[in-house]
Amino acid sequence: MIQHFQYKSMYENxxxxxxxxxxxxxxxKYEGNYHKNGTIEWTNHVPPAxxxxxxxxxxxxxxxxxxxx
Known part of the structure; x- marks a missing residue:
């Protein structure tokens, strides 16, 4: 279960x-980038398969x- 979810825009614009x-x-703690096409790029931990x-x-x-x- 996801807890303490936060997000922010990648760009100032x-x-x-x-x-x-x-x-x-x-x-x-998992972090990543969520792209406009729905692609998720993990930047620290990759969840187990x-x-x-x-x-x-x-x-x-x-x-x-x-x-x-």
Missing amino acids: TELPGWTFSFYCSGL DKEEDLKKQLHELMLFHVYE
Whole structure:
């Protein structure tokens, strides 16, 4: 489960798409870049293969809610 989710625009010009994000899951802090096409680029920890798809799904839902509402 994702906890303490945060995101911000990659660019000062907020009209340009692209966001950085961070969250905690199972005691680890994950960070990455969320690109306008929905691609996720992990920048510190890569989730274990058995959890990655679930975390990506949760992340997509959070981004849709917060950014594209």
